[in-house]
Amino acid sequence: MLVSIIIPVYNAEKFIAKCLDSIKNQTYKNLEIILINDGSTDNSGEICEEYCKSDDRFKVIHKKNGGVSSARNLGLSKVSGDYICFIDPDDWIEADMIEHLYELTQKYNCDMGICGYYKEENKTILNKNSNREILTYSKYDALNKILDEEGFKGFLWNKIFSKKIIGKNTRFVEDIHFCEDLLFVTQCILNSSKIVYDNKPYYHYIIHENNVSKSKYSLKKTTSLDAIEKIIDLLDGNEQIQINNFKNYYMNMNISLLMNYIKENQSDKVIYDKLKNNLFKYNINDMTTKSVKLACLLSRINIKGCYFIWNKIN
Template sequence: MLVTIVVPIYNSEKFLSRCLKSIQNQTYKNIEVIMVNDGSQDNSLKICLEFANKDSRFTVINKENGGVSSARNVGIEKANGEYINFIDPDDWIDNAMIERLYSTIKKYNSDISICNYVKEYVYNDEQKQLINVDRLIKTYDRIQALNEMLKPNSFKGFVWNKLFSLNLIKENKIKFDENINFCEDLLFCCETMLKAKKIVYDNSPFYHYFIHSNNITSGFNIKKISSLDAIEKIINLLDKSGVSILKKTYITYYMHMNISLLLNSIKINANKNVINQLKMNLFKYRLTEVRSKKIFLSCLLSRLSTKLTYFLWAGRGI
């Protein structure tokens, strides 16, 4: 069966060749690689064309800059595979990743298969090889998987360590929200999992997530505020899908994210309108809907006195 791999690319010349080579060297050969150049201004397009000219499985789509969600959506529209995977251009994957994800999804007759990942750091020149772990495979229904994603050391709500049924995505008209800059992948994963009958997880760490200064997820970025929109949409989806049992879990995550954004916004002296909106968000949900005692107390204190909360946070008292 054909597997589609979508690579959204924007000014990624520094790491792109390594990423594409790791895809090219997959032990599972029946792949199509859709490289979506999202208006890059460096040599990314040139690198893409070099791979496309040498390997017929690689296709380049050149478009105006619209963001990673826009690029991924183009990949979904053009995909021909039975399954689809999304890989970020600054990361790389072990040779057996697609083969393992594919064999697992078929063996367990699931809609989504997931693998573990390894964090790589730019200051470490040594490329880590696949870590030897005792292989563990678990299957989840949609509620179990949605709950698992928010747990520490879980497979998380990333799209790059997952293989999705393309039919599931297209039948339900699921797309990445192009107005959200952070947690857009968590929203996408939640939408697909809500429609999935079975999800399977292989704890083998095949994906290598590369952390460097250009990562939107590294450090504080004002764009992270859009993550609140993503989480709020997930909470509404849970209501509509009849799985409100998870609402408190995601409300807790929302409040935790909001408090973190509020304190960091104060730290960098962000726009007052932004700070005021984050303060208002503290009252969006009832405190009785917050499951974590620590976040409950932080939210309560923030409601009473943001200044005191910031003072304690700056001194790492909370």
Template sequence: MYELISVIVPVYNVERYLEKCVDSIINQTYSNLEIILVNDGSTDNSGELCDNLAKKDSRIVVYHKENGGVSSARNLGLDKAQGDYIGFVDGDDYIDADMYECLYQNLNRDNADMSMCALYDVYVNTKLEQVTKIENYVVNSEQAIKIALEGTIPLVSPTSKLYKAILFEELRYEEGKTYEDAFIIARLLDKCNIITITNEKKYYYFHRSDSITTKPFSIGMLDVIDAWKYNLSFISQCYPSLINSAYRRLYWAYFYVLDSLMSPNSNFDNNIYNMLTSVLKKNMKFILFNPYFNLKRKFMLLSLYIHPIFYKFAVKKFKNKVN
């Protein structure tokens, strides 16, 4: 009845957070777990800490490898996993004690291939609030891909989810990419017949000041554009009814990179700026009439026609308030 869940934790220089993360997994109410810690060439004491944590619980297995990025760590975990189901927890995050029990029960209740819950965005000195009304949704693969494209629910991240292991038989995360989860998402959801979703928050996503989501622009950020171009190609072939949503997500990626480039602590690159703004200006009509871009974003697009300084001002003013 209680099938084995393999929980894969990629570990890289997270010694300050790892014990809290692993303890939250060890103490799950769903106890039939295989906990796979993949030390991805950490340069701090994370590797030694993994070995010490393994002594606390026989369900923990540790693998040490040369640094190859989070995708290679997740892929090694997938190669080694013995479970009927797969879960991912990042080494600086943590989870509620009943998260996997909740995900497992929902998955079996709805005969689903994937089960997901909502997450808390954890910042330093922020108050965490649960939803006032718990709601559950059951969607098919096409509906789930549409949700991922529109960004209404964080379906793209591999965490806060439980997957049937069979989904990964022929799929692995793109290695050497900055936004590895975006490359795989459409193909992964395509393999699902049913996805069950609850808005109840069970996963704590900790925003570190040195995490990739808070760093200034780097050339690797262009990977997010490549990821959604890749998805656009797949969707145009397999889900043509979603083509407009796929284009919307692609232009969102251009905005995402442009916002980082124009943030106060980034070095301005004129060639990249011209490339990004050329695409956005060429598709201005599509963006202005698309309901999934809010008014602030549309205002920011119009500001590009005035002067880059106006866009830079808008990035600072509307930070985290645009889509």
């Protein structure tokens, strides 16, 4: 089976060689590697071209900068593989990751294979490995687990997708800049019959200045609320889905954005009013954690008082 790997590339010249080498040297050889150069202004495009010259499995498409979602969507329109992976250009993968994920889907007859990951900063592993286990989930069980802090989560890059669960209509929403991956993965899980998860880490997620925003608030980050709201609309009404987990996640995100808006002395009243009004979007009894329930209640009564407590705690 051909596996297509989509890599959106933007100003990644410092890291991309390690990423592409880790893909080039995969034990699974039947690969199509699609590099989408999203208007890079450094040498990323030239580096991509060099890999294409030395290995015909690599293909590069150069486009005007439009953001990571537009790059991934372009990649999806070009894939030929039966299975699809997404990898970020500043990360790298273990030599047998693709082979292992593919074999998982075949062994357990699943539409999606998921692995664990290392979270690294300055070559230091930040997350601790849990005991090794391989689990299979129905789509509903997977969706009820997707927000678990120690689980597989809604990232793109630690997963392999059967092309049939993506189809022609499942695409990234290009005006959503945060949690767009969670929305996409949720849609794919809904199209699945069974998912397999091996928590052994095969992916190296690298934390550095380029992918860690110093600001906890930005206008783009508020689009995460649009993504979560779309997920809630997508899943609401299904009795097998624990929908309040997603409402709790939405409210936690909204309160965090509102508190950081105040802390960073932002002045966009339209956004402030939207975040303030969002505090009343769902019932307090829908919240599934005490901390979010309390923060929601306090902020409804007195935002400045809530901020004072939040700032002391943080």
